[in-house]
Amino acid sequence: MTTDPHANDAAPYPGGDPYADYRSGDFPFTTLVDLADRRLGAGVIAANDEFFAERENLLVREPAVFDPERFGHKGKIMDGWETRRRRGTGPGSPFPSADDHDWAIVRLGAAGVIRGVVVDTAHFRGNYPQKVSLQATVAEGAPGPGDLLAEDVKWEELLPPTPVRGHAANGFEITSERRWTHIRLCQHPDGGIARLRVHGEVVPDPAWLELLGIIDLASVLNGGVCEDASDRFYSSPTQIILPGTSRKMDDGWENRRRRVRDTNDWVRFRLAAQGVVRAVEIDTAYLKGNAAGWIALSGRDGETGDWFELLPRTRLQPDTPHRFPLATPAVATHVRLDAFPDGGVARMRVHGEPTARGLGELRSLYAGLTA
Numbered sequence: 001m002t003t004d005p006h007a008n009d010a011a012p013y014p015g016g017d018p019y020a021d022y023r024s025g026d027f028p029f030t031t032l033v034d035l036a037d038r039r040l041g042a043g044v045i046a047a048n049d050e051f052f053a054e055r056e057n058l059l060v061r062e063p064a065v066f067d068p069e070r071f072g073h074k075g076k077i078m079d080g081w082e083t084r085r086r087r088g089t090g091p092g093s094p095f096p097s098a099d100d101h102d103w104a105i106v107r108l109g110a111a112g113v114i115r116g117v118v119v120d121t122a123h124f125r126g127n128y129p130q131k132v133s134l135q136a137t138v139a140e141g142a143p144g145p146g147d148l149l150a151e152d153v154k155w156e157e158l159l160p161p162t163p164v165r166g167h168a169a170n171g172f173e174i175t176s177e178r179r180w181t182h183i184r185l186c187q188h189p190d191g192g193i194a195r196l197r198v199h200g201e202v203v204p205d206p207a208w209l210e211l212l213g214i215i216d217l218a219s220v221l222n223g224g225v226c227e228d229a230s231d232r233f234y235s236s237p238t239q240i241i242l243p244g245t246s247r248k249m250d251d252g253w254e255n256r257r258r259r260v261r262d263t264n265d266w267v268r269f270r271l272a273a274q275g276v277v278r279a280v281e282i283d284t285a286y287l288k289g290n291a292a293g294w295i296a297l298s299g300r301d302g303e304t305g306d307w308f309e310l311l312p313r314t315r316l317q318p319d320t321p322h323r324f325p326l327a328t329p330a331v332a333t334h335v336r337l338d339a340f341p342d343g344g345v346a347r348m349r350v351h352g353e354p355t356a357r358g359l360g361e362l363r364s365l366y367a368g369l370t371a
């Protein structure tokens with residue numbers, strides 16, 4: 001292991017495309033949903049310092065931008081969370097102490113098990129942190145920064161202080177088998193981080209779902225998962241089950257033009273729990289010249305059961321919300337959406353109530369991860 005503290009530095013900005021020398025990474029856990037996605041309700045609720053750049057930038061969806069000409073009153077305008085340079089105690093010890101660090105607290109949009117994080121230091125070349133660490137806690141309800149900073153809040157270390165590379169995607173696998181609601185990201189001793197992604201599995205509170213009765217069984221917020229899809233060319237099929245309406249074309253699922261005849265595009269979802277499906281909504285918002293021509297919906301009860309029809313092949317309108325009451329309510333754990341021959345779907349809602357068995361499974365999952 002090198003002891004050179006500059007071993008992870010990026011080269012100074014060479015001009016031209018700022019991403020030309022970016023060190024990207026391929027991390028297996030990035031297929032899982034980002035629990036810190038703003039669209040799920042996540043937020044960076046506090047930071048001890050954000051002198052150079054605001055903490056909120058950490059959760060922006062788009063890649064960080066860098067404009068070499070842009071300076072403000074405080075310095076270089078950076079698209080990330082950037083703290084000032086820490087100083088030691090006096091002229092004889094000008095460096096910060098070994099445990100000096102800056103922190104930001106993130107409320108997860110959906111509580112869940114964290115499988116991996118990406119700490120993206122894009123464009124932070126000479127001012128990225130030497131190390132980062134990550135802690136997590138469980139705080140139900142809507143605690144504010146003061147509540148989370150209280151002495152009695154227990155933070156568990158998910159990632160001890162670990163070196164990161166500048167101008168790079170730094171991925172870290174997380175192995176803690178617990179359901180977390182908040183995380184704290186630390187930079188040691190100071191520096192800037194462009195983006196933070198917290199990939200994992202949503203674990204809903206079964207008591208809340210039971211209280212609601214009819215829920216969207218497919219919603220990411222309730223624990224629905226996009227398991228697989230025929231095509232991810234333009235945008236992620238997981239977006240079909242995000243909360244809220246789609247606001248532009250790439251906010252939904254758009255596949256490429258299918259040229260192989262007698263085949264079709266499809267997406268398979270695992271529902272939050274085994275449930276009685278009563279009604280489905282399909283929205284093709286912002287998909288005008290490329291909405292799915294027809295769709296069909298199938299259900300399956302169990303990991304290996306046979307697929308059965310929920311909705312026969314049905315014509316869709318572009319840029320339109322559609323409501324489909326099911327002729328007969330059906331018990332399912334999975335739903336498959338087939339698009340003919342190809343084309344996009346912005347959102348799908350699968351309305352129904354979890355069965356007693358589904359709720360029982362959710363309760364034991366929740367109990368095992370909160371004990």
Ligand SMILES: NC(=O)NC(NC(N)=O)C(=O)[O-]
Pocket residue numbers: 052074075076077078082085126127
């Ligand atoms: N060129 C810089 O980015 N310098 C400083 N940062 C900002 N944002 O000005 C620093 O000290 O890290």
